[in-house]
Amino acid sequence: MKDGAFYYIAKPFRLDEVRKVVAEAVAKIRLKRENRELREQLEQFRGKVTIITQDPGMQHLLALARQIAPTDCKRDRHW
Numbered sequence: 001m002k003d004g005a006f007y008y009i010a011k012p013f014r015l016d017e018v019r020k021v022v023a024e025a026v027a028k029i030r031l032k033r034e035n036r037e038l039r040e041q042l043e044q045f046r047g048k049v050t051i052i053t054q055d056p057g058m059q060h061l062l063a064l065a066r067q068i069a070p071t072d073c074k075r076d077r078h079w
Contacts, residue, residue, distance in 0.1 A: 007021050007024070
C-alpha cells in the first residue's frame with residue numbers, strides 16, 4: 001500500500017470482488033487524469049479572460065474586481 005497500491009485482495013478472493021476493485025481503480029485513475037487535464041486547460045486561460053461591456057455599472061464592478069483580486073482572502077475575519 002505504501003508503494004501506491006490502490007487496494008489489496010485477500011486470498012481466496014471472489015471474482016465479483018476483484019471486478020468491483022478493478023472498476024473502482026479504473027474510475028479513480030480516470031478522475032485523476034481528467035482533473036490533471038482540466039487543471040492544464042485552466043492554466044491556459046489564466047489572465048486571458050476579458051469581459052467587454054459598455055454598461056457603466058458593470059465597468060465599475062469590473063474595476064473593483066481588478067482592484068481586490070490580488071488581495072489575500074485567507075485572513076481571519078471579524079464580522
